[in-house]
Amino acid sequence: MMTDHDMYADWDAAYVLGTLTPSEREEYERHLAVCGDCRMALTDLLPLPGLLGRVDEADRAELLAGSTPDAPPPDLERRLLAAARAEAPTPIAWWRRTRTRVAVGLAAAAAVVLAIVVPIALRDAPHSQPTASVTLSQTVPSALSASVELTRTDWGTRIDMVCGYADLEEGSYERRAYGLFVVDAAGKAHEVSTWWAGPGEEAHTTGSIDLNVDQLRTVEVRAADGRTVLLAADV
Numbered sequence: 001m002m003t004d005h006d007m008y009a010d011w012d013a014a015y016v017l018g019t020l021t022p023s024e025r026e027e028y029e030r031h032l033a034v035c036g037d038c039r040m041a042l043t044d045l046l047p048l049p050g051l052l053g054r055v056d057e058a059d060r061a062e063l064l065a066g067s068t069p070d071a072p073p074p075d076l077e078r079r080l081l082a083a084a085r086a087e088a089p090t091p092i093a094w095w096r097r098t099r100t101r102v103a104v105g106l107a108a109a110a111a112v113v114l115a116i117v118v119p120i121a122l123r124d125a126p127h128s129q130p131t132a133s134v135t136l137s138q139t140v141p142s143a144l145s146a147s148v149e150l151t152r153t154d155w156g157t158r159i160d161m162v163c164g165y166a167d168l169e170e171g172s173y174e175r176r177a178y179g180l181f182v183v184d185a186a187g188k189a190h191e192v193s194t195w196w197a198g199p200g201e202e203a204h205t206t207g208s209i210d211l212n213v214d215q216l217r218t219v220e221v222r223a224a225d226g227r228t229v230l231l232a233a234d235v
Contacts, residue, residue, distance in 0.1 A: 008035070012042045016194065029177055029224055032196065039175075039196055131157075131213045136221060136231035143168060143199065146231050148180070148219045156210040157182075159192050163221060163231075167200040174198060177224035182209060182216050182235075191226065 008031045014020050015028055032039050130149035138144070146163040161180050175198035181189045192207030209216075213235065221231040 008038055012038065015042065032177065033175065132235055134219060134233040134235060136219065136233040139229050139232050142230050144221060144230055146221050150213050150216070150235065152213050156208060157213050157216065159207045159209065161193065161205045162202065163197065164202045165197045165199055179222050179226060180205060180207060181220045181222055183218045183220065184211055185215055185217055
């Protein structure tokens with residue numbers, strides 16, 4: 001008999017990559033609020049957008065120009081996992097299960113990810129000094145506080161965040177989804193990481209974007225809807 005967890009088990013990658021419809025996203029977030037296994041699986045996938053986001057426009061266009069993507073090589077799992085571990089603060093296993101809702105996109109990106117993402121991730125990860133550090137201010141009253149470090153890299157900018165959720169003396173304990181966004185000089189917002197947090201918790205995330213630090217104007221923590229800005233700071 002299929003359970004609620006079984007029904008949503010392959011929605012995590014689609015959620016992280018932004019391919020769910022608005023109604024599906026709301027449905028999945030309601031499920032996440034009551035399913036610890038799916039929240040854990042979602043956390044495993046946080047490095048995925050940063051890794052795939054490093055494929056530049058020229059490489060994407062060249063790859064998608066082919067009629068049929070080549071099958072990923074047999075050591076794809078090992079090499080991508082090594083790259084993700086080099087960036088993540090704790091060991092992860094985000095390639096453990098088949099992600100049916102994003103299989104086509106991952107297959108198309110596989111060749112470029114191997115050629116570009118893995119070498120860059122392994123080279124740039126160790127001990128880079130932040131280019132800029134900012135403390136975010138509240139735009140609306142909330143229990144959140146956050147600081148962000150932006151580090152220039154060969155491929156753009158790595159963005160490390162620490163976000164704390166203050167303990168609540170009264171009221172119900174509820175974990176919520178949040179997203180870290182950067183806004184570029186043209187006013188376009190880019191989501192770089194997502195996480196769940198509740199009272200008394202502290203989240204650490206790492207994301208990336210293929211823009212230089214001096215091309216960024218603000219960093220923002222937003223609610224799960226991606227529109228409501230809770231914290232913000234100029235870069």
